[in-house]
Amino acid sequence: MRVDDFSQEGYFWLKDEQNKKFSGTVTVKNGGNSTLKIQVDDYANLKEFQDKFWQQKENIIIYGDCNNKFSVFLDCFIQTVGNNFVLFQIGKSIFDTLPNYDFSKPKFIKFSFDNIYTWVKNNFKVIENEISYENKKVFLEFPIRNDVVLFSNQDFEISVNFLYQTKHNEQINDYTSSIIEKPYIQISILNDNCSNFEFLFEKIYKFIGFILIDAGKISSLTNVQVGYVENYFSPIYYTSSPFISELKDVSKSDFCFGLDSIIKLKENNIDIIKTWFDNFDHLSNSLNLYINKKSAKNVHIDTHFVWLTQALEGFHKLAIDNKKIILKERLEKLFEVTDILEMKLFDIAKIKSLVPNIVKLRNHFIHSNNEFQMGQKLAYNILAFNYLLELIYLLNLLKFLGLNDNHLQGLLTVHIKGYHLQNTKNHTAKFINDYFAMENQNPQNGA
Incomplete structure (x- = not known):
C-alpha cells in the first residue's frame, strides 16, 4: 500500500500487562511495513518483557496508546534486541480503534x-x-x-x-x-x-x-x-502486493472497462467481476505469473519471456483443455485469437507460424544447460515475442471473462477506452514486423 512515511510515539504493553507500559515509537514506511521500537530501562525489565512476549506463542498482540488513541499491533515478532530496546516487526498496525474487539476477526x-x-x-x-x-x-x-x-x-x-x-x-x-x-x-x-x-x-x-x-x-x-x-x-x-512506490497516473481511456462499462456489461449478462472472482483460485498459477510479470522490477526480458509462456500454458490447461498435450498445441489454440487483429497491421498467418520458434526458445531456457549468447538480435526477438505473448494472453483472458470478438475489436480500435491494450497491440505490430523483416534479410532457423 502507498502511504507517507510517519512515526508515532506512545506507550505500549502486552496483554493483561497494562500496568507495565513502556515508551516507544512505531514507524510505518511507504509500502505498509511497520516496526515498533520499545525502550526498556534495565536488563531485568527487558528479560521479563521478552518472556511475557514469547508466552503468547500465537496471535501475538502488542497494545499501544499513540496520541491518546488506542492502537493494536498484530502478528509481531522480535527483530532485534539491544541493550535497552526491543525492535519488533509488525504484521498489521491498527490505529485509533476501540479496546473491546476480537482483533483477529474483522467484519x-x-x-x-x-x-x-x-x-x-x-x-x-x-x-x-x-x-x-x-x-x-x-x-x-x-x-x-x-x-x-x-x-x-x-x-x-x-x-x-x-x-x-x-x-x-x-x-x-x-x-x-x-x-x-x-x-x-x-x-x-x-x-x-x-x-x-x-x-x-x-x-x-x-x-x-x-x-x-x-x-x-x-x-x-x-x-x-x-x-x-x-x-x-x-x-x-500492512505490507500489500502488488505495490508500486510512486503513483502512475492513468487516464480514463487506459481502462478497458471502468465502473460504467462493468455495470453495462452486467446488464447484458456479462458479469466479468463475478467470472474473475469465481475463477481466480482455479487460474491463480497463470494469473499470478502475469501479475508478477507486470510488477517485478529489474527482471531480464528472457525471464519475462519464460513467465509469459508458462502463464499461457497454464491458462490453456486450466481454462480450456486440461488434457496432457504439448505446449505447441496449446499455443496454437491460443493464437487463434489473433484472427480478430487488423490485417493492415499484422500478417496473421505469419504470426501463427511463430509458435514453433517460441516453443524452441522456451524449451531452451527451461531445459538446456547451454547459454545463448544474448546478442542484440536475439534480445530484440525476445522483446518482440514478449509483446506478442502478452497481447495473446490479454485477449484470451478477456474472452474468458465474457467479452466476444466485437467487444475485443472495439477495445483494440476505439480510442476512448482500452488504450493499454491498443498500446500493447501497436508495440506488437512494430516489433513483430521488424522481426520478420530481419528474418527475411538474414534467414536462419529458430528465434
Missing part, C-alpha cells in the same frame, strides 16, 4: 487505490448552489450515486461505495461551498467463518489484480481501514 475493510476517481468516472457536479446572505446559509443540491455491488456470495460482498463531504470557503463574507465525492471499495464479511484478515487480504489482492488487467498498470492500495462493527473504521497498515 469489514474498505480501501482506495491509485486512480480510483478515474476508474469510477468521477464527474460529480453540484447542480444548484443557493446562497442566503441574510441567514448566512448555503443550500446545495447534488446527485448522490447509489452504492454498486460488484460481487456477492454467501461469504462476502464487495462494493463501490460513495462518501460525500462538504467543503466550505472560509474567507470572510464568502459563503460558497462545494461537495466532494469520495469513492472507495468495501468488502463486507457475510459468513462469520470467513472473519479473518487472511480472507480479506486475499480478496483485496484479487480485486487489485483485476484493476491491473483493466488499466494495464500496477495500482497500489491507499487509505485502507478496517471495521469490527458497522460505521466505525480504523486505519490499518
